[in-house]
Amino acid sequence: MPTNRTTTQIRLTTRPVGEPADSDFTTTTEEVPELTEGQVLLRTVYLSLDPYMRGRMSDAKSYAEPVPVGGVMVGATVCEVVESRSERRAVGDLVLAYTGWQTLAVADARHTRRLDPEAAPVSTALGVLGMPGFTAYAGLLEIGRPKEGETVVVAAATGPVGSAVGQIAQLKGARSVGIAGGPEKVRALTEEFGFDVALDHRSPTFRDDLAAATPDGVDVYFENVGGPVAEAVTRRLNLYARVPVCGLVANYNATEAPEGPDRLPGFMSRVLTLSLTVRGFIQSEFEPTLQEPFLREMSGWVRDGQVRYREDVVEGLDNALEAFRGLLVGRNFGKLLVQVGDDPTS
Amino acid sequence: MPTNRTTTQIRLTTRPVGEPADSDFTTTTEEVPELTEGQVLLRTVYLSLDPYMRGRMSDAKSYAEPVPVGGVMVGATVCEVVESRSERRAVGDLVLAYTGWQTLAVADARHTRRLDPEAAPVSTALGVLGMPGFTAYAGLLEIGRPKEGETVVVAAATGPVGSAVGQIAQLKGARSVGIAGGPEKVRALTEEFGFDVALDHRSPTFRDDLAAATPDGVDVYFENVGGPVAEAVTRRLNLYARVPVCGLVANYNATEAPEGPDRLPGFMSRVLTLSLTVRGFIQSEFEPTLQEPFLREMSGWVRDGQVRYREDVVEGLDNALEAFRGLLVGRNFGKLLVQVGDDPTS
Numbered sequence A, B: 001m002p003t004n005r006t007t008t009q010i011r012l013t014t015r016p017v018g019e020p021a022d023s024d025f026t027t028t029t030e031e032v033p034e035l036t037e038g039q040v041l042l043r044t045v046y047l048s049l050d051p052y053m054r055g056r057m058s059d060a061k062s063y064a065e066p067v068p069v070g071g072v073m074v075g076a077t078v079c080e081v082v083e084s085r086s087e088r089r090a091v092g093d094l095v096l097a098y099t100g101w102q103t104l105a106v107a108d109a110r111h112t113r114r115l116d117p118e119a120a121p122v123s124t125a126l127g128v129l130g131m132p133g134f135t136a137y138a139g140l141l142e143i144g145r146p147k148e149g150e151t152v153v154v155a156a157a158t159g160p161v162g163s164a165v166g167q168i169a170q171l172k173g174a175r176s177v178g179i180a181g182g183p184e185k186v187r188a189l190t191e192e193f194g195f196d197v198a199l200d201h202r203s204p205t206f207r208d209d210l211a212a213a214t215p216d217g218v219d220v221y222f223e224n225v226g227g228p229v230a231e232a233v234t235r236r237l238n239l240y241a242r243v244p245v246c247g248l249v250a251n252y253n254a255t256e257a258p259e260g261p262d263r264l265p266g267f268m269s270r271v272l273t274l275s276l277t278v279r280g281f282i283q284s285e286f287e288p289t290l291q292e293p294f295l296r297e298m299s300g301w302v303r304d305g306q307v308r309y310r311e312d313v314v315e316g317l318d319n320a321l322e323a324f325r326g327l328l329v330g331r332n333f334g335k336l337l338v339q340v341g342d343d344p345t346s
Helices: A054-057 A122-126 A132-142 A162-169 A185-189 A206-213 A227-234 A264-273 A283-303 A317-328 B054-057 B122-126 B131-144 B160-171 B183-191 B206-213 B226-234 B263-271 B283-303 B317-328
Strands: A006-012 A025-031 A040-049 A077-084 A095-097 A102-109 A153-154 A177-182 A197-200 A218-222 A235-243 A277-280 A311-315 A335-339 B006-012 B024-030 B037-049 B078-085 B094-097 B103-107 B151-154 B175-180 B197-200 B218-222 B237-245 B279-281 B311-315 B335-339
Touching: A006 A102, A006 A317, A040 A095, A040 A122, A040 A283, A040 A317, A040 B311, A077 A122, A122 A335, A132 A218, A132 A235, A132 A283, A162 A177, A162 A218, A162 A283, A177 A185, A177 A206, A185 A197, A197 A206, A197 B054, A206 A227, A218 A227, A218 B175, A227 A235, A235 B263, A264 B237, A264 B263, A264 B279, A277 B263, A283 A335, A311 A317, B006 B103, B006 B317, B037 B094, B037 B122, B078 B122, B094 B122, B122 B335, B131 B160, B131 B218, B131 B226, B131 B237, B131 B283, B151 B160, B160 B175, B160 B218, B160 B283, B175 B183, B175 B206, B183 B197, B197 B206, B206 B226, B226 B237, B311 B317, B317 B335
Parallel strands: A153 A177, A153 A218, A177 A197, A218 A235, A235 A277, A311 A335, B151 B175, B151 B218, B175 B197, B218 B237, B237 B279, B311 B335
Antiparallel strands: A006 A025, A040 A077, A040 A102, A040 A335, A077 A095, A277 B279, B006 B024, B037 B078, B037 B103, B037 B335, B078 B094
16 A cells, blocks of 8 residues: 555666557556665656657667666656755755656755746746756757857757747847747747747648748758758758757657668768758756856746746656657647646645 | 960860769860960969869759859869969969869969979879868868877778878877778778778678777768768767768769668767767868968978878879779779879979
8 A cells, every 4th residue: 555655656668669658668666765864755746758768768879878677767857855864955845856757766865956946937947947948058059059140940849949949049149940840839939939930840831931931041950850850951051050969859769760762871962062060969968068057047038038938747647658659749739747746836 | 286375175064964974074175365464374284183073063052163064174283384474473383273174274373372392292282282181181180179099980091181181190199090992002001101900891891890990989980981981980989979071972973862771860860879070071161270280280291201192193184084983983092183294393
């Protein structure tokens, strides 16, 4: 019988082939251990769902270790401290942690960051003021380096990375073109996030629309989707264009190289003849240098309403996997969060 | 009847599809015009043949205008000044020019650079001390940025770019792995150019040889060939590896996207998961900042024997096209030059 020290956990039990299936995961419960010195017991309030998690389910060579088979799925969380054996954290504190797909977890207090609910809703620590926002900020400013008047294109543009990319680009004087799927999202791009132009990649006239929206070509393509959208934007790139690559969500469930023709030689020809910069990154590379300015600048922008954000909150850990599958095909609308437990600040 | 003012020219008459054919070109003769103020009449001594010329024969979007149909094929040359109406150049001067595939040409004296035959053989202005050497220097140091102890891989490594890349990499403390086709070239890589390891891409065990030669992976792949060699090296790239792209000679005659599978998604996944930097360039981008240090440093290295070079000289403009076809498939051995006229300094 569950006690208030019983954690419910979602574990990876087989590595998914293609779309992650229910049968690849198992829900387990166990008692959390007693704390040792320096530890805290955390109750999950919000679990962040992010596309990179698909990579952690697989064991392809990557910048990060995969989740071991049998392990609890990883993920960033906002948690409430419910027990503490650390001077750093008090019971009732809300913290950013990385406790994964579970309801309760023991963590080293040093691996948590205290959040100030007065400064911003705590959920933003997983979105606009967290990893996705920082990914947008660092990738756009360090790799994309938009200059005033240049054109910046981003897809999945109502998502937490894309929406921040477009808004930061504009704050830096560039023109922003956002791409999303379906009329509701496309409308939000201009009305909610203030993109200069919004395009629907599902439209049969998408390629022509893109050409019309980028009469001077594309200087920065912030790549987070791959697939046919990337193909179309690549054809609009200007000489010396920059392509920060932070995600390829269209490919994540692919099980083998797609059928031909082989587009790699044509892509490399474009890299050569246009002197393109294509640069993969994960945000942690830039944390030592840019985390401070990001938090300062972005918090200000969010407070002043210069950067807006949208959240898509799903109720209950039970629904995490289905929501994650939706994320990979764009069914969410805004930063996808799972509300795992009550938010004492809302 | 030819006079000493008759120039023989090779003109592009149709845009080649695939490998350039004799029928795509016409040899014409004409009288050169009288000089106007500031001009010089140049007699071609050496014509440089370089892979980029395949691009000039086609009208695909590129950093440079194609040769117009009916136009004389372009190219860098070493010439002797035979008439001068400029104070800048005297009759008998040897100059670097860009007069193309012809025996005599009128040029603006300001578009020539005087060469000092005492400092180095004048032909080197087309190779190790010219555009190919500068391509190696700028691409390796500005984009590749090899650190001490890192591994640098380059293909077409007996060519003027590749051989310079390997030798400069070593001068900067990196380990150099050169790839070439056939035992004679492979031997030259270690014996003549001092590469740490030399590999034959024609060997049936090439992939295994490459793995054995790069036990710590590859930090810089200087891309000038494309094709299966690039595919193999890409699989050895380390986290944060850099790929300066200055050429893709394996693709230059391609007429359509090759059959599948489509390798682009897999390539982009690698860009993402390894935080790769893939950067196309042509050397002119870096001339304003690096031409001076290049000439100073490289001239010193060549003079001291720290950078060695090899030339492959074909006699006669008539043989230029056949030699150029050979260049695209690696039949040359060293910097390919056409001796168009007598070299008064040799």
